Amino acid sequence: MKMKTSRVIVYMLTIAIALLILIPFLWMIVTSLKPYSEIYAVPPHWAIYQPTMKWYHDAVSSGVFASMWNSVQVALITVVLTMFFAVLAAYAFSRLHFKGKSFLLVILLTSQMLPQILFVIPIFRMYHDLHLLNNYFFLAVSYLVFTVPVGTWMLKSFFDAIPKELEEAAAIDGCSRFMMLWRVVLPLSLPAVVSVGIYSFLLSWSEFLFAVTFMVDPHKGTLPVLLSTFITEYQTQWGDLMANSFLATIPALLIFGFLQRYFVKGITDGAVKG
Amino acid sequence: MVYPLINDFTESLYSSSLLSQGSHFVWFKNYTGVFHNKVYLTVTRNTVVWVAGSVIGQMILGLCAALLLNAIGRGKAILTTIILIVPWATPDVVVASTWKWMYNAQFGILNQMLIDLHLIRSPHDWLGSTATSLGSVIVANIWKGFPVTAMLLLAGLKGIPDSYYEAARLDGANIWNQFVHITLPGLRRIFSIAGLLAIIWTMNYFPLVYLMTGGGPVNSSDIFVTNIYRQAFQYYDFGKASAIAMMIFVATLIFTAIYSRVVGTGEEDN
Numbered sequence: 001m002k003m004k005t006s007r008v009i010v011y012m013l014t015i016a017i018a019l020l021i022l023i024p025f026l027w028m029i030v031t032s033l034k035p036y037s038e039i040y041a042v043p044p045h046w047a048i049y050q051p052t053m054k055w056y057h058d059a060v061s062s063g064v065f066a067s068m069w070n071s072v073q074v075a076l077i078t079v080v081l082t083m084f085f086a087v088l089a090a091y092a093f094s095r096l097h098f099k100g101k102s103f104l105l106v107i108l109l110t111s112q113m114l115p116q117i118l119f120v121i122p123i124f125r126m127y128h129d130l131h132l133l134n135n136y137f138f139l140a141v142s143y144l145v146f147t148v149p150v151g152t153w154m155l156k157s158f159f160d161a162i163p164k165e166l167e168e169a170a171a172i173d174g175c176s177r178f179m180m181l182w183r184v185v186l187p188l189s190l191p192a193v194v195s196v197g198i199y200s201f202l203l204s205w206s207e208f209l210f211a212v213t214f215m216v217d218p219h220k221g222t223l224p225v226l227l228s229t230f231i232t233e234y235q236t237q238w239g240d241l242m243a244n245s246f247l248a249t250i251p252a253l254l255i256f257g258f259l260q261r262y263f264v265k266g267i268t269d270g271a272v273k274g
Numbered sequence: 275m276v277y278p279l280i281n282d283f284t285e286s287l288y289s290s291s292l293l294s295q296g297s298h299f300v301w302f303k304n305y306t307g308v309f310h311n312k313v314y315l316t317v318t319r320n321t322v323v324w325v326a327g328s329v330i331g332q333m334i335l336g337l338c339a340a341l342l343l344n345a346i347g348r349g350k351a352i353l354t355t356i357i358l359i360v361p362w363a364t365p366d367v368v369v370a371s372t373w374k375w376m377y378n379a380q381f382g383i384l385n386q387m388l389i390d391l392h393l394i395r396s397p398h399d400w401l402g403s404t405a406t407s408l409g410s411v412i413v414a415n416i417w418k419g420f421p422v423t424a425m426l427l428l429a430g431l432k433g434i435p436d437s438y439y440e441a442a443r444l445d446g447a448n449i450w451n452q453f454v455h456i457t458l459p460g461l462r463r464i465f466s467i468a469g470l471l472a473i474i475w476t477m478n479y480f481p482l483v484y485l486m487t488g489g490g491p492v493n494s495s496d497i498f499v500t501n502i503y504r505q506a507f508q509y510y511d512f513g514k515a516s517a518i519a520m521m522i523f524v525a526t527l528i529f530t531a532i533y534s535r536v537v538g539t540g541e542e543d544n
Contacts, residue, residue, distance in 0.1 A: 006449075014342040018356045024417065025360055027383050028372045044386050113526045115478040115499045118519040121506060206365030208481050224367040231371070231485075238375055245368040252363040257355050 025249075032056070032242035039239050055243035064247050066219070067226040070136065071205055072251075074222055077140035078147060078204035079197050085144065086151030086196055091181050093152065094159035095167075108149045119145060120213055127214060134217045142214065143204050151196040158192035159185060198259055205252050223248040313493055314501075320408055321477065321497040327409070329472045331416035333465070336423030341457075343424070344431045358421040366418075370485035373414040377401050377486075401487050404494035411486050411495055415476065423468045430464030431457070470533055474526060498522050 027046075031039055035052045038045075092098075093105065123142055124133075132138040166188075167180045175183070186193065208224040215221050218229075227248060230241040339357055346353065361369075376384045379399035388394045400410040438456045447455070480499045483489065489496035489504065498518065506515035 010342060010345045014346055014353050014357070017339060017342065018353055021357050021361060021417070024369075024372045024376060025364070027376055028368070031375065040381055042380055043389075044381050044383050046383065110527065113474050113478070113530070114523055115502065115519055116480060117499055117502050117506065118516065118523075121515075202363060206367065208365075208367050208485075224365055227365075227367045227371065228485075236371075236374075238381075241371050242375070245365075245371060249364050249368050252365065253359065256359045256363040260355060260359055 028242045028245055031238060032246050034239070036239060055239040056247075058240060059243045059247060063219075064223075064226065064244050067221055067223050068247070068251070070215075070220055071222040071224075071248075073136045074140050074143075074211075075201050075204040077137055078143045079200045081140060081144055082147040082151050082200040083193065083197060085148045086155055087181070087186070087193065089148065089152045090155030090159055091185065093156045095164070108152060111145065111149050116146075116209055120209060123210070124213055133214050134220050135214075136220070139210060139214050139222075140204065142210050143200070143207060147196075147200040147203055151200065154196055154199075155189065155192055158189050162188055194259055198256060201255060202252060313496075316493050317496050317498055317501050320493075320495060323408060324412060324415075324483070324495075324497045325473055325476045327412040328415045328419065328476045329469060331412065332420040332423045332472055333469065335416060335420040336427055336468070337461075339420065339424040340427035340431055344428060358424055361418050362421040364418070366481035367485065369414060369418045370482050373410075373417070374401065374486050377410055402491060404491055407487050407491060408495040411483050414486065415479070415482055418482065419472065419476070423472060426464050426468040426471075427461060430461045434460035466533075470530065473533075474530070477522070477526060 030046060030048060032055050033051045033053070034048050035050050035054065038049060093101065119142075127133050127135075127138060127142075162185055166184050167175075170180050170184050205222075206224060207222075208228070211222045212225050212228060215225060221229075223244075227241065227244055230237045230244065343350065343354055343357065364372075376382050377400040379385070379397055379402060382397075382400075384400070385394070385397040389397070398406070400406050434456065438460075439452055442452050442456060478499055480503065483495055483497055484500050484503060487495040489500040499522075502515045502518050502522075505511045505518065
């Protein structure tokens with residue numbers, strides 16, 4: 001009996017917290033389905049008396065999917081590039097010994113301490129001079145500064161925990177370094193690799209400052225850029241904003257939701273071992 | 275192999291920002307200008323409050339979430355998704371605008387809910403009043419950021435052997451005692467890592483404050499990064515902006531060094 005009551009309490013608390021956490025999200029959805037008059041009702045209320053798809057219709061016709069596609073492209077490039085660099089770098093840090101290794105590791109960590117803003121101006125100048133603005137590939141490249149260090153750190157902790165004997169055995173069978181990474185270490189690190197992928201995807205998907213600065217062409221904006229256009233100096237179009245926000249959040253939630261098993265495992269294993 | 279490339283990135287950006295400080299003998303003027311300007315007292319205080327409030331809030335909420343999620347069996351996936359993933363996966367811009375809408379003085383649902391709960395009597399302009407602007411953004415930041423801490427703590431919880439708890443139960447310890455004497459010490463290492471990460475990330479976290487209040491009203495929610503942004507993009511004073519950013523960076527480095535000494539990054543045994 002005692003066990004049961006404590007279980008119930010735990011469940012009730014968890015559900016309570018879940019509901020509290022959901023409030024902003026629910027409010028966003030509710031607002032996006034309300035007609036103008038109800039959005040600006042005083043006092044505000046949760047109930048939707050006359051639900052409408054107007055905001056979603058407007059969103060689609062004004063090109064939310066185009067922006068979404070832009071975001072997808074940038075995010076995919078970010079993920080692929082990050083994985084490439086982070087996996088190689090992490091393997092190198094984990095398995096090789098070379099001069100300046102600890103120094104580089106420190107640089108990797110301290111780069112995380114720099115505010116994003118510090119990078120905007122120099123990179124903008126560089127891209128402007130090289131005519132690399134409005135370029136999805138190079139926007140993604142600019143994200144690497146943030147995703148690769150974290151990704152390398154996560155993967156390195158994971159790689160460190162994989163026994164070197166496995167690779168030594170493979171070496172005896174005539175495996176090259178690269179094959180050791182590809183055939184032995186990587187398959188075992190799938191959770192961590194997926195985590196790095198998800199992390200980079202999310203960073204790219206929601207990143208605002210670089211996107212709004214480097215994508216000068218309005219048709220090439222990513223979702224965060226599109227969302228910022230609904231907030232002008234004089235007023236904010238809340239209905240549009242909430243509908244577009246919901247559409248902007250769904251892909252990230254879906255991806256995360258499906259892959260969360262790997263992600264949580266990847267982070268937790270990396271943390272406990274690291 | 276690959277690290278020169280990563281290195282390149284960070285290196286080139288260091289030197290570029292130094293360049294944008296302008297000619298050398300202006301350099302120190304930017305730095306001393308900061309020390310003489312009273313606004314920076316407010317900005318410093320705000321930043322400290324911002325970081326302390328956010329991190330402590332995230333730790334507490336993260337700990338509660340981790341403890342609860344660790345204890346439930348069925349429905350774990352759904353609840354975990356809702357509690358941890360929704361706040362984290364939501365893009366910064368969406369978080370900022372949704373919370374801003376909730377905080378809205380006339381049409382925001384927060385005021386209404388608080389009135390219904392008899393916690394306040396009349397609608398309050400949360401983001402528009404100097405007393406509550408920073409605190410309001412902090413709450414939104416806690417909402418957005420606690421999943422990271424929660425996940426790290428969840429990992430830490432799994433690392434505490436069940437045998438400890440069983441032994442304690444046999445000795446007659448109640449739940450509270452078990453928590454204080456087993457759980458908390460066991461989490462000490464993760465706490466310090468999570469804390470350091472949270473502090474560094476929060477310190478430089480720009481989108482939320484900028485989009486919700488822009489640093490106002492009257493600098494009441496201006497933290498260093500929003501101030502730097504304004505110096506650079508509104509006043510076009512890149513030199514000053516870079517100077518402040520450099521100072522923050524150095525301060526962060528010093529802080530990390532002190533933090534590692536005092537709290538320990540948990541490299542020692544538990």
